[in-house]
Amino acid sequence: MDVQQNRDRVFPIDLYRSFLEASDKIALRMTPDGRILYMNPFGLRFFGYSEVELIGQKLSDTLLPFRKPDEPLYEDLAPRIASDPARHLHHVNRNRRRDDSLVWVAWTNLPLFDSAGRVEEILCIGTDITDLMTAQSRYRILFEHTGQAMALLDKSDTILMVNRRFEDLTGYSKEEVEGRLAWTVLIHEEDSKHMPDCRERRTTGDPEAPAQYEFRLRTRSGRQRHVLATLTRMPGTKQTICALLDITDRVRAERDLELQKAYFEAIYQNSPDAVALVDPQDRIVSINNAFSRLFQYEPDEVIGLPINDLITDASSRAHADNLSRQALQGIPFEVESKRKRRDGSLVDVAIVAAPIRLDGRLVGVYAAYRDIRPRKEAERALREMDEKYRLIVDHSNDAIFVLQDGFVRFWNPRFRAWTGYSDGEISRLPAEQLIHPEDRSFVLNYHRRRLAGEDNVPSSYRFRALTKDGSILWIHINAIVVDWDGRPATINFARDFTREKELESQLLQAQKMEAVGTLAGGIAHDFNNLLQSIQGYTELLLLNKDPDHPDRRRIQRILESIEKGTELARQLLTFSRKLESRLKPLNLNREIIQIKTLLERTIPKMIRIRLDLDPNVPAILADTAQITQLIMNLVVNAKDAMPEGGRITIATEGVADPSNLPPSLPPGSYVRLTVQDTGTGIPPEVQDKIFEPFFTTKPIGHGTGLGLSMVYGIVQNHGGTIFCDSEPGRGARFRIYFPTVPDRPARNMSQDSFGPTARRAGNILLVDDEETIREFGREMLEYCGHKVFTARDGEEAVDVYRHHIGTIDLVVLDWIMPGMGGRKCMEQILALNPRARIIIASGYSPTEAPQEVVRAAAFDFVAKPYQMQRLLEIIDRALDYSVSEP
Known part of the structure; x- marks a missing residue:
């Protein structure tokens, strides 16, 4: 019913009072603050009060028990009913009678509102349930001490009473659940779905309604317990006794059993x-x-x-x-x-x-x-594969062996071949005896560390091995740690790269000599420029000097020194392969026979020269002068190594069989020139340096150190290769291999047939990056009657020529200059005037031989340092050629 409706609209006032006066229920009216306004006669008799004693008194001072800290229900009961009528519509509590005895009363509280909607009074209707509560208390001992969790539920499933087992099971206290919670809130959401239907069937008396069912109960901590609930209606009431049996362990065991069956089935079927x-x-x-x-x-x-x-x-x-x-x-x-x-x-x-x-x-x-x-099938394939692997191992070019406990436990035929030991000897031989003493320490250290499991040990490295006959082999090894017959070992794959090591050494030496040659060529070029300046100014000093002038002899000595410097530069250029060679087919035997006569007059008589010449030796393409110088230098070097006398053997032989050639030479036909002495030999520590320029073992003042470096340069100039074998006390042997050419009669190189002519004046452009050369050149050429233009580089030369294209008769062009360079400058001048006359002047060309420069459209070439007279002769010839051309 709507408790906010005015009571006068609900009941007529007389009928209302008559109902209260005649009721066998307790009727009580009180104000919102708990002051008693009215109690019907039944209530006065029940509590033992007269109307005078009770009306106007506070509820808390008369009808409620004395306050206790654990009974918050009795604190400010009336105000709480007035503030929240719906919540306090029904409640059960103990009340105090006038004689201080306590009774149990079930109350229904109805608020009465004024016209403004405020609570004006509270009408409380009570029923004495003391006998019922007394009867319940008789069962409480059994209720509290049963082995199951018990709960008393009203018809709406609100929990009225629980025992200690219920508290233990759920984790909730009595105060938290009794009269406050419906037991359904403790049921898992998924299990609670069928609960309303079961409750409805049970309340209607359906005999098929289950009295027991399982569900998951949520405890206060949030954990889940599996319980079996047994529900029993209390006779004559709408209350239900709920007994909860914790079957969590049983459910878990059943599920474990089902899981084990599922596992077994899955394992069994799969x-x-x-x-x-x-x-x-x-x-x-x-x-x-x-x-x-x-x-x-x-x-x-x-x-x-x-x-x-x-x-x-x-x-x-x-x-x-x-x-x-x-x-x-x-x-x-x-x-x-x-x-x-x-x-x-x-x-x-x-x-x-x-x-x-x-x-x-x-x-x-x-x-x-x-x-x-x-x-x-795999075993069969494995047997086949094992046989294949055996064939691979047995026929491998690498030596394969297993090293364990300091001995070789397994080896293939290649290992046996390069060690030179028999199988029986290998099995008894300590592995360290196969390693060169100088390499033994680090090889065995690597082996121990690798077996110990260290990560930073190289698995691939090189060392020297010793064969049974004492020979040294260079070995490149790869090692892998394995378990061999239950103990750690290493499988080793060893490759003999002794031949490659020799080639590597020769390549390094060749690269080193190439670098030294480049350096020597650069030095010679700069040296030639310096000599050219000295030569030019010295010749200027000779001008107008009388033959008997005292300075003339001194100046002549300067020119002689310049000539020696020029020869030194020529030797450097020969070594660096930057000097022009005049190559022609040459019979090496004829040259050696002619040189022998000269040598016998040069070297001491206590040294004998022996010739061992192959009469069928093929011809080589060579420069006669340079071959002579090569042999002379080798013989002089051998003579210096035999101060007490000895023998020098000069031999030639044609070699075409690849097995008789050094590994570094490509297959082909060669002439081998051998110069061997019986002198003191060359120490091993200096053998790699003997071809370096200026290196010498002689005391200061006893040699320039250019003898063997010139030999090296000449050999390289002829496309040959030189080797030196020597041991201290056993002499030295130089072997030189020259490529052969078909034997044919030698022809002299064409010679210029012109001679000095009368000088004729011309306009000359002198191009050189050296200021001193430009200065003395201008002075000398102008002294001879020429008009001279100068340029310090190729760019300036092209610009000068462009502005005087109809005036300049001849260009003297330095070939090696910074910037544009000689070749490009010549190309641009010829592009301006294809009939331009150009004379190239240079110490050397790093990319071309002088004859190649001439063929590239230059008129002629003059090598620095040149005598001015030589340059003037070429200039005169060029000017005469220009006049006579069509």
């Missing part, structure tokens, strides 16, 4: 092995999926049949029956055999059988059949 379960009579009880796939039977085809009747062929039946008897006696076994499939084919299987026991009694046998055809 096992890669074909599995059959047989009874004590060897009849099939069950087979898994793999059994069906392997033997081609479905379960309904085999259940109850003897297993050997299905999968055993006649040839192996006796053996199979014997195995079955063994298994049925409780003896497990593992064997490999063949079994028959449904189509009659045989399959290789590994069989594992084990007894199944229950309470110590054999109830069956577990039999698993693993298809080992892939393994058998």
